[in-house]
Amino acid sequence: MTVKIAVHPTGHTTPPAKFSHGVRKGNILQVAGQVGFLPTTAGQPPAVAGPTLREQTLQTLANVKAVLEAGGAGWEDVVMLRVYLTDTAHFAELNTIYDDYFATLQGPPAARTTVYVGLPEGLLVEIDALAVLG
Amino acid sequence: MTVKIAVHPTGHTTPPAKFSHGVRKGNILQVAGQVGFLPTTAGQPPAVAGPTLREQTLQTLANVKAVLEAGGAGWEDVVMLRVYLTDTAHFAELNTIYDDYFATLQGPPAARTTVYVGLPEGLLVEIDALAVLG
Amino acid sequence: MTVKIAVHPTGHTTPPAKFSHGVRKGNILQVAGQVGFLPTTAGQPPAVAGPTLREQTLQTLANVKAVLEAGGAGWEDVVMLRVYLTDTAHFAELNTIYDDYFATLQGPPAARTTVYVGLPEGLLVEIDALAVLG
Structure with missing residues (x-):
């Protein structure tokens, strides 16, 4: 029987419903x-890293990475990143930030799908990831 | 060679195109x-459980569960739920319904991504799931 | 240790950022x-197959298939297709095109989720796929 493990990095926000930041x-x-x-302080509500796409994307990628590492994985294990933006005008800037972030990545980059959706007010980007370990 | 099996719970609507409700x-x-x-009656078109987010979410979760069970799985095997809503104003209510539904879940809850998209008229929520068995 | 391999079919566009068209x-x-x-010519920018949903959907499916095959898989290995459309009015036509395309598919069709999002100007459809081999 394969065990299912919830992954919750230290400092991550409490999910707003009964779901896990990561599952292995x-x-x-x-x-x-x-x-x-941003990483939370006990008793404080979640705070966004900043109003810009750059600030939010870098913090979002840091948050994905934190979940990966808490689950025993890293970027090199990721096969798919789903990027949700709110504005097609952000595509070029997202790609620049993304390329800078992954400039030192070892091995093949993950696949990616980018689509434009609605997100809660103030949020410009959301990213999830699928990793295969072993 | 791994066998690919289509999963179709009894009473589920016929998919509107050549896809399967579930695949293992x-x-x-x-x-x-x-x-x-709602579960279909032969010869009748699909009918939505009701106009409210609560009615539709509970029926949607029941439909996901039916596919899981017809495929030999259950909620405890699910690693990811993707929730598609049409209105950011529905987030809080969705979370309340979601938490009530999963209150008795054994083991770690699945990961989740929630985004806001367009859906066919009258539909407020769509959910898909990825499960890992064994 | 499982090896991660990037998949890039001959003639496919260069991804606009550091991601892979396919990863195994x-x-x-x-x-x-x-x-x-369309398949690219060296030195030319990417060109869309045409302005219609039919042209774009058939080319998109051809592009998914090219990645599958370059990765050692085929449609029979696909468990999930995610279809992103920009207009709910395209659903019926998409299904007709989809059913024609998969008319000769051997074995159970993949699961599918279809949602309506924003895409870069001129694009009506985007599709990604998850395959399980072996």
């Missing part, structure tokens, strides 16, 4: 949709 | 996007 | 979001 089962690690929330 | 291959069970359609 | 790790093959870009 067998060799699959699924990272829930992450946004640009 | 190896230890992966993928549930297609489910909406709030 | 273990028995999982993930295909990135494909759109209706």
